[in-house]
Amino acid sequence: MNMIDKRAWGMGLGAAVLACVAVPALFSSYWTYLAITAVVGAVIMQSYGVIVGRAGVMSLCQMSFAAIGAWVVLRLNLADAPGGFLLWLVLGGLAAVPVGVAIGLPALRIRGVNLAVVTFGFAVSTDIVLNANQFPGTTELKTLTRPGLFSGNAAYFVLTVIVFTLLALGLALFNRTRLGMSWLELRYSERAAAAHGISVARSKLAAFAISAFIAGVGGGLMAGQLGLVVSSNFAMGQSLALFAVAILIGPHNPEGAVMGGVFGAVMATILEKLRLPQDLGGMLFGLFAVFALRSGVSQTDFTRARKRERDARKLLAALADRPQEPEVTAAEAAPAPPAPAGGEPCLEVRGLTVRYGEVVALDAIDLTVPSGGVVGLIGPNGAGKSTFIAAVTGFIGGYQGTVELAGQSIDRLSPSARAGRGLRRTFQTTVIAPELTQYEYLTIGAGRRLSREEADELLDFFGCPPGEVPVSIVDVGTRRLLDVAAAIAARPKVALLDEPAAGQSAAESLKLGRRLAEVPARFGVSILLVEHDMELVRAACAQVTVLDFGHVIASGSTRDVLDDPAVMAAYLGTADVPLV
Numbered sequence: 046m047n048m049i050d051k052r053a054w055g056m057g058l059g060a061a062v063l064a065c066v067a068v069p070a071l072f073s074s075y076w077t078y079l080a081i082t083a084v085v086g087a088v089i090m091q092s093y094g095v096i097v098g099r100a101g102v103m104s105l106c107q108m109s110f111a112a113i114g115a116w117v118v119l120r121l122n123l124a125d126a127p128g129g130f131l132l133w134l135v136l137g138g139l140a141a142v143p144v145g146v147a148i149g150l151p152a153l154r155i156r157g158v159n160l161a162v163v164t165f166g167f168a169v170s171t172d173i174v175l176n177a178n179q180f181p182g183t184t185e186l187k188t189l190t191r192p193g194l195f196s197g198n199a200a201y202f203v204l205t206v207i208v209f210t211l212l213a214l215g216l217a218l219f220n221r222t223r224l225g226m227s228w229l230e231l232r233y234s235e236r237a238a239a240a241h242g243i244s245v246a247r248s249k250l251a252a253f254a255i256s257a258f259i260a261g262v263g264g265g266l267m268a269g270q271l272g273l274v275v276s277s278n279f280a281m282g283q284s285l286a287l288f289a290v291a292i293l294i295g296p297h298n299p300e301g302a303v304m305g306g307v308f309g310a311v312m313a314t315i316l317e318k319l320r321l322p323q324d325l326g327g328m329l330f331g332l333f334a335v336f337a338l339r340s341g342v343s344q345t346d347f348t349r350a351r352k353r354e355r356d357a358r359k360l361l362a363a364l365a366d367r368p369q370e371p372e373v374t375a376a377e378a379a380p381a382p383p384a385p386a387g388g389e390p391c392l393e394v395r396g397l398t399v400r401y402g403e404v405v406a407l408d409a410i411d412l413t414v415p416s417g418g419v420v421g422l423i424g425p426n427g428a429g430k431s432t433f434i435a436a437v438t439g440f441i442g443g444y445q446g447t448v449e450l451a452g453q454s455i456d457r458l459s460p461s462a463r464a465g466r467g468l469r470r471t472f473q474t475t476v477i478a479p480e481l482t483q484y485e486y487l488t489i490g491a492g493r494r495l496s497r498e499e500a501d502e503l504l505d506f507f508g509c510p511p512g513e514v515p516v517s518i519v520d521v522g523t524r525r526l527l528d529v530a531a532a533i534a535a536r537p538k539v540a541l542l543d544e545p546a547a548g549q550s551a552a553e554s555l556k557l558g559r560r561l562a563e564v565p566a567r568f569g570v571s572i573l574l575v576e577h578d579m580e581l582v583r584a585a586c587a588q589v590t591v592l593d594f595g596h597v598i599a600s601g602s603t604r605d606v607l608d609d610p611a612v613m614a615a616y617l618g619t620a621d622v623p624l625v
């Protein structure tokens with residue numbers, strides 16, 4: 046935990062303690078009751094924080110999960126089950142988990158508005174069921190009795206604050222795990238997540254399960270507050286209004302969840318006092334949420350990002366005052382010896398054929414990346430280079446031919462499984478979650494705990510800024526280098542790099558070429574490099590394969606191939622113009 050985190054958590058815990066002391070001491074019974082409503086709302090907002098805020102999944106049925114939690118707590122109360130309220134609260138949360146996973150299953154195939162419709166459909170069904178069936182204890186008039194220690198409103202308020210704080214701490218710890226961080230990546234690009242070996246299915250289902258658990262606990266707390274609940278407490282309109290609040294505020298940050306809970310509680314009271322319809326609040330939040338959706342950033346994310354960026358800029362300004370490394374010139378870079386073309390085949394592709402309808406993008410391509418080698422794959426635009434990477438890494442199914450990694454067939458594996466076996470890739474357009482720091486992104490890429498020393502070495506090696514700098518203020522060219530660093534951090538057998546030098550100056554590109562030539566010996570990773578920059582290819586690659594219109598037109602040592610007139614003709618349309 047860094048200094049900023051410690052300070053923020055210190056302040057958060059201080060605020061929780063202060064609230065526990067000040068609210069019962071200063072507030073009337075009415076306002077204390079309202080404060081309980083706010084904290085219960087904040088707990089339910091935390092569930093939106095996981096599914097909507099972190100994982101970026103449009104779920105419109107969180108109140109249905111809350112209803113399950115409340116139902117279980119009231120049923121156990123009716124049965125005088127052993128264990129008492131606190132245990133029932135946990136059981137209520139757990140009961141919502143399988144339902145959350147079941148609702149999450151369609152999310153594996155559909156997303157966006159379609160998923161919103163599915164989850165909203167569940168909210169509507171729950172509404173119908175709840176309207177037709179009363180909650181346990183209603184006909185028997187058996188209300189829930191709070192546990193002795195928390196029976197009064199003031200003490201129950203303290204209990205809700207404790208539950209909220211425990212959940213916030215648990216989520217903060219979970220968010221630091223690879224699965225927790227993977228949600229952020231999932232939100233921005235499922236392809237990038239899969240390329241990092243993250244199982245998109247597991248990650249999404251975990252988000253649904255955890256968010257359902259939290260909503261279930263929130264529902265149980267509501268049952269404890271009200272004694273008995275009715276279907277309108279969990280109406281589908283509530284799910285929708287809270288979703289709008291979540292988009293607007295960003296409840297994945299604890300302060301956002303609290304603000305959401307307070308707004309929800311106070312707004313209803315204000316509308317009641319002004320004798321205005323309650324629906325007006327939902328409409329207002331919906332309106333604000335449209336603005337938040339347009340900008341793509343919630344209020345708390347915006348505030349946090351600005352602070353982090355300010356701190357990072359100060360750090361970068363301090364570093365800029367230090368003496369800079371002299372730029373590498375072409376003359377200095379050119380003599381860099383390419384890495385020797387290693388030994389045993391590490392990646393072996395045979396007869397790879399990919400068709401897009403009538404277009405034959407790759408026609409029976411053979412290519413081998415030897416262990417310890419850096420192999421170039423070049424060719425004019427549209428030659429099939431990116432298609433080659435996509436097929437080999439499993440992003441294009443249904444190809445013909447075979448792909449073997451370290452002597453084992455991987456043709457039947459998914460992209461994330463291939464990544465897990467040691468085949469990593471980068472993309473031409475990187476989609477890295479801007480709220481991640483570079484350290485966090487490297488950790489996701491590495492798929493394991495990465496020591497600060499190892500992360501610093503990688504960032505320094507590829508010329509990226511210090512690890513605590515957020516991706517949001519890193520330029521596009523450097524983001525590509527960060528992507529390369531993340532691929533290498535996983536220590537795969539082979540890394541397939543798709544135009545990593547795009548956005549770099551000529552000098553930076555040369556420097557990158559020399560660095561890539563060192564990668565096999567330094568990190569034990571073989572490389573297939575797709576590039577248009579021939580200076581870089583000469584500096585990095587011992588061998589090159591040239592594609593044109595989906596065919597291999599030349600393959601061999603870099604110097605021989607790049608001087609081949611047929612290659613010059615294919616690349617430049619004429620054999621008279623030298624390549625470099």
Ligand SMILES: Nc1ncnc2c1ncn2[C@@H]1O[C@H](COP(=O)(O)OP(=O)(O)OP(=O)(O)O)[C@@H](O)[C@H]1O
Binds near residue numbers: 404406425430
């Ligand atoms: N999704 C797709 N649907 C149909 N055709 C496609 C698709 N993706 C690529 N193609 C076609 O397949 C061929 C190979 O494209 P690919 O993007 O692999 O080439 P490339 O060598 O990577 O080009 P560049 O250097 O511009 O990235 C091109 O003719 C392209 O138009």
